Amino acid sequence: MVRLPNHHSLDIKAFSRIFDSTQNSYKHLLFGFLLKELPKLPLTRLLLNADEIAKGMLHIAEFPVMRCRLSLGKRDQTSALLIGGENNAISDTDLLDWVPFRLIRPFFADALKNKPDQVINRIIKELTDQSFDSHSPALYRIHMRDGCVAGIELHPNWQTYLVEHYDIVDAWRRWHWAEYLQRRNPAALNVIRKLEPPTRQTHELNKIKAVWSTIAEQGHAALVCTFTAEALQPGKIVVDHFLPWSYVGHNQKWNLCPTTQPTNSRKSDKLPSEVYFRNLLNTQLLTLQWVRETKSDKDWRAFVEDYEVSLQLRDDELLDHSKLQNALRSAIQPHYQLAKNMGFEADWTH
Secondary structure, three states: OOOOOOOOOOOHHHHOOOOOOOOOOHHHHHHHHHHHHHHHOOOOOOEEEHHHHHHHHHHHHHHHHHHOOOOOOOOOOHHHHHHHHHHOOHHHOOHHHOHHHHHOHHHHHHHHOOOOHHHHHHHHHHHHHHHOOOOOOOOEEEEEEOOEEEEEEEOHHHHHHHHHOHHHHHHHHHHHHHHHHHHHOOOOOOHHHHOOOOOOOOHHHHHHHHHHHHHHHOOOOOOEOOOOOOEOOHHHOEEEEOOOHHHHOOOOHHHEEEEOHHHHHHHOOOOEOHHHHHHHHHHHHHHHHHHHHHOOHHHHHHHOHHHHHHHOOOOOHHHOHHHHHHHHHHHHHHHHHHHHHHOOOOOEOO
16 A cells, blocks of 8 residues: 655645545546646646546546446446447536535545535535635635536645655555456456556567567468468567457466457457467467577576466476467456456457
8 A cells, every 4th residue: 555745734644535435436536637637737727627627537437447348336427428428428417516525525524523414515615715725725625606516726735745746646546546446346357557548568568579570580381360360471460469458457478469450450359259269379389389499498487487377387388289278278268258248349250
């Protein structure tokens, strides 16, 4: 658990409790948006209006929900709003009538003790206004128009604190967001890597791509696209995840396969048909044999580490066609069904 830096006047203890008693995603989405916006905002412009808050909250949820098929909970409206597209907006629901108040409730815990629900928002509004010019202000104050939330005005002292400690606070926020998503998606893999889109190609993908490019340059006719069976040219190889990355959340080599850009785009996040398993197996075996024959013992051991851990095979067993086939099938089949249950499209063919 990440610990937040102390401050001589800001109430860090109250701030650390903003995700307490969280029943839906809204607090995570609101604070996630506010934190992402802070570095972009000059001190002269700290007021965010309801429309940009609503759009920002949906943006935070879009990747884990739409791409990775993670559930936000049965009572959460966000997924329906995302699926509905531009015809829906968070500001058209009662969401913004509650979450701006509930997020900062810990700053006023003593004053709100034993108060009925119907007066909580009014009291929080009054207290945020009063605290804004005090020595220890709340995170923001809430602007209202015609009885509705019109915007949120961040306090400059909190902006300074959050920007100064941005990496620590963002790690703290991400931990809470991932923990929330994991509780609602107990079968989901690597949730911490599904909070937002990956920013760049990883070392693992570049490494396996270099291996396949070298194999192709050497004229191995057996190296073909996993899905079209066409011969692959060294400069046109694209690395694909057999089970989509948006489900597995990792780049382990046993789940990687070579293809071309057009085929990769068509497959996208779909689950491939069983008919492609044999091609995956043959490519994996060819790759392992080539690495064993051309690399040092040290490089071989480093290359096969994730195979040994995930497939539960010794390095010598990885070169046994039957054992590799059984281990790959055992690794893929249960996840195929789980991914299908989560909503990933199954049985894709090119």
